Amino acid sequence: xxxxxxxxxxxxxxxxxxxxxxxxxxxxxxxxxxxxxxxxxxxxxxxxxxxxxxxxxxxxxxxxxxxxxxxxxxxxxxxxxxxxxxxxxxxxxxxxxxxxxxxxxxxxxxxxxxxxxxxxxxxxxxxxxxxxxxxxxxxxxxxxxxxxxxxxxxxxxxxxxxxxxxxxxxxxxxxxxxxxxxxxxxxxxxxxxxxxxxxxxxxxxxxxxxxxxxxxxxxxxxxxxxxxxxxxxxxxxxxxxxxxxxxxxxxxxxxxxxxxxxxxxxxxxxxxxxxxxxxxxxxxxxxxxxxxxxxxxxxxxxxxxxxxxxxxxxxxxxxxxxxxxxxxxxxxxxxxxxxxxxxxxxxxxx
Amino acid sequence: xxxxxxxxxxxxxxxxxxxxxxxxxxxxxxxxxxxxxxxxxxxxxxxxxxxxxxxxxxxxxxxxxxxxxxxxxxxxxxxxxxxxxxxxxxxxxxxxxxxxxxxxxxxxxxxxxxxxxxxxxxxxxxxxxxxxxxxxxxxxxxxxxxxxxxxxxxxxxxxxxxxxxxxxxxxxxxxxxxxxxxxxxxxxxxxxxxxxxxxxxxxxxxxxxxxxxxxxxxxxxxxxxxxxxxxxxxxxxxxxxxxxxxxxxxxxxxxxxxxxxxxxxxxxxxxxxxxxxxxxxxxxxxxxxxxxxxxxxxxxxxxxxxxxxxx
Numbered sequence: 309x310x311x312x313x314x315x316x317x318x319x320x321x322x323x324x325x326x327x328x329x330x331x332x333x334x335x336x337x338x339x340x341x342x343x344x345x346x347x348x349x350x351x352x353x354x355x356x357x358x359x360x361x362x363x364x365x366x367x368x369x370x371x372x373x374x375x376x377x378x379x380x381x382x383x384x385x386x387x388x389x390x391x392x393x394x395x396x397x398x399x400x401x402x403x404x405x406x407x408x409x410x411x412x413x414x415x416x417x418x419x420x421x422x423x424x425x426x427x428x429x430x431x432x433x434x435x436x437x438x439x440x441x442x443x444x445x446x447x448x449x450x451x452x453x454x455x456x457x458x459x460x461x462x463x464x465x466x467x468x469x470x471x472x473x474x475x476x477x478x479x480x481x482x483x484x485x486x487x488x489x490x491x492x493x494x495x496x497x498x499x500x501x502x503x504x505x506x507x508x509x510x511x512x513x514x515x516x517x518x519x520x521x522x523x524x525x526x527x528x529x530x531x532x533x534x535x536x537x538x539x540x541x542x543x544x545x546x547x548x549x550x551x552x553x554x555x556x557x558x559x560x561x562x563x564x565x566x567x568x569x570x571x572x573x574x575x576x577x578x579x580x581x582x583x584x585x586x587x588x589x590x591x592x593x594x595x596x597x598x599x600x601x602x603x604x605x606x607x608x609x610x611x612x613x614x615x616x617x618x619x620x621x622x623x624x625x626x627x628x629x630x631x632x633x634x635x636x637x638x639x640x641x642x643x644x645x646x647x648x649x650x651x652x653x654x655x656x657x658x
Numbered sequence: 659x660x661x662x663x664x665x666x667x668x669x670x671x672x673x674x675x676x677x678x679x680x681x682x683x684x685x686x687x688x689x690x691x692x693x694x695x696x697x698x699x700x701x702x703x704x705x706x707x708x709x710x711x712x713x714x715x716x717x718x719x720x721x722x723x724x725x726x727x728x729x730x731x732x733x734x735x736x737x738x739x740x741x742x743x744x745x746x747x748x749x750x751x752x753x754x755x756x757x758x759x760x761x762x763x764x765x766x767x768x769x770x771x772x773x774x775x776x777x778x779x780x781x782x783x784x785x786x787x788x789x790x791x792x793x794x795x796x797x798x799x800x801x802x803x804x805x806x807x808x809x810x811x812x813x814x815x816x817x818x819x820x821x822x823x824x825x826x827x828x829x830x831x832x833x834x835x836x837x838x839x840x841x842x843x844x845x846x847x848x849x850x851x852x853x854x855x856x857x858x859x860x861x862x863x864x865x866x867x868x869x870x871x872x873x874x875x876x877x878x879x880x881x882x883x884x885x886x887x888x889x890x891x892x893x894x895x896x897x898x899x900x901x902x903x904x905x906x907x908x909x910x911x912x913x914x915x916x917x918x919x920x921x922x923x924x925x926x927x928x929x930x931x932x933x934x935x936x937x938x939x940x941x942x943x944x945x946x947x948x949x950x951x952x953x954x955x956x957x958x959x960x961x962x963x964x965x966x967x968x969x
Contacts, residue, residue, distance in 0.1 A: 367754050367757070431947075431951055432947070432951075434951070434954075435950060435951070435954050436954075438699070438753075438896050438900060439896060439950050439954040439955075441757075441896075442892070442893050442896040442897070442946070442950065443946070443947050443950045443951075445889075445893065446893065446943035446944070446946045446947045446950075447943075447947070449939050449940070449942075449943040450939070450940045450943045450944060450947075452939075453936075453937060453938075453939040453940040453943070454937070454940055457936045457937060556889075560761045560765065563758055563761070564758055564761060564762055567754065567755060567758040571754060571755075615769075615773050617765070617768075617769035617772065617773075618766060618769045618770055618773060620765075621762050621763075621765040621766035621768075621769055622762075622766055624758075624762040624765075625744065625759060625762035625763055625766055628748070628751075628755055628758060628759040628762060629743070629744060629747045629748060629759065630747075632748060632750075632751035632752070632755045633755070
């Protein structure tokens with residue numbers, strides 16, 4: 309692979325590592341560190357979602373299901389055994405008697421997310437367009453409903469608490485970089501290229517012998533596994549979880565982050581998630597009255613009560629109206645000064 | 659429906675299911691109409707209903723006719739603003755971008771309502787007389803149930819006449835079948851789209867009047883008012899077949915009817931998934947997945963699409 313191709317990977321990785329390293333420094337307040345952690349987990353979910361939606365061009369409302377099963381699998385299996393009778397009273401005996409450590413729980417989350425996604429994909433990937441979107445949404449509805457009521461596999465309608473908060477700056481950064489590398493390697497692999505070809509021109513791709521449904525199936529399963537892993541990171545970051553946390557709001561927020569960044573590129577997924585998270589943190593500060601110029605502008609702190617949600621939603625709507633293809637325009641990361649040179653050279657070589 | 663087959667309770671359940679289906683059918687008409695001319699799935703449709711419901715809830719001390727008029731004005735103005743500020747700039751955007759943009763609008767309106775009116779619901783009954791019971795042939799029916807069914811049929815009938823008998827209606831159908839050719843033939847696309855958006859808005863206002871009386875959980879107006887209904891109707895519309903107004907409407911009705919019947923007949927307890935009424939949503943969504951797998955182009959569409967499969 310050419311150097312310019314690796315720059316596409318190194319750009320996002322460098323940005324995420326910088327966020328993690330700076331966020332972990334001692335001058336950053338604990339509240340701010342928690343915001344940085346949440347931002348990194350958001351990037352993890354959005355990049356996992358991108359692996360399917362970005363490469364296939366098919367929208368999915370169902371990926372938060374895989375985040376949810378990953379998060380609950382990792383969470384339920386790391387709650388100390390002695391606390392399980394109070395936190396998850398109805399659990400199956402096998403699940404109630406056993407707990408695992410941090411790393412095995414993340415592996416478990418990945419496997420559970422991947423297997424669930426694969427099982428869902430086998431029937432659903434025959435669909436396309438709006439029917440596919442609605443069917444994936446139906447999967448989310450079923451997952452939410454079952455997780456929220458079936459107390460043999462989780463807390464049901466209760467809140468899962470006392471999950472060890474092992475997603476610190478190191479685990480969040482390493483985790484999200486791992487997901488980005490997996491996404492990059494996939495989209496550069498023959499499988500990723502076939503799927504992207506099918507996204508651009510289904511008829512031509514099929515004429516070239518690409519089995520679109522099979523490519524989508526594997527992308528969906530990989531994406532689901534990564535979502536499960538990101539769910540594991542999420543539950544170990546938050547320490548508590550209820551089904552409502554991994555349902556509609558998270559689905560719309562992550563999809564909006566992806567589209568705001570630019571749905572067609574890995575860089576877009578990273579930029580979108582970071583930009584929306586940063587805006588959210590900034591507006592939270594403005595609500596608390598700790599941003600000088602906002603106080604000057606309004607003559608008072610922009611006091612809470614959900615005003616920052618207005619700001620975030622308005623930002624997303626405005627970006628989409630002014631830049632329908634997102635902040636990055638669906639392009640990968642390039643070094644600004646060398647970009648044009650590399651591109652022309654690359655094209656003439658090809 | 660004979661008494662020998664159905665007990666009174668079951669007949670009552672079916673009637674309630676028909677009423678729920680009628681409300682969903684109304685919303686399906688509103689969503690299907692805009693999709694027809696714009697190819698845009700308007701996720702923010704529920705927030706039009708929410709705005710109308712707040713307009714009604716905040717004007718409960720004025721005469722009811724005036725209150726309903728305010729509701730229509732607010733919802734129509736909001737629909738028009740949405741068309742100008744969001745739909746028009748996004749005419750050439752990809753379907754995904756348009757859909758996500760309407761999510762953003764939906765969340766924007768919800769968060770504005772949250773800031774302005776708070777999370778605590780406001781009690782709303784528009785016309786109290788309509789929630790009273792009337793006894794017909796041994797059944798206890800609320801007036802609103804009858805009104806809902808009649809209104810849904812009337813709206814669909816009037817709209818069908820409008821689309822087949824008036825010039826602008828014919829233009830609308832032409833634009834929805836092939837918008838480029840329609841424009842070449844001199845149809846002013848923006849005018850046609852604006853009319854469709856406004857009709858869709860008027861239906862949302864109508865739903866805002868009916869919904870709080872017809873569905874018991876919806877007497878409290880909250881920032882996420884009608885969100886659940888919108889999601890279910892969107893699902894129903896796609897299941898029915900979003901390309902044509904009739905199939906979209908039938909899809910909305912069918913899913914409302916299915917929800918009503920399943921919630922009436924599922925037992926109220928059971929520890930395994932799909933065995934009790936807490937798993938109502940799962941049952942409905944599993945049904946949706948099955949229908950989509952068998953007929954991805956829509957349950958009520960006339961024939962399968964041509965041999966060339968679109969992916």
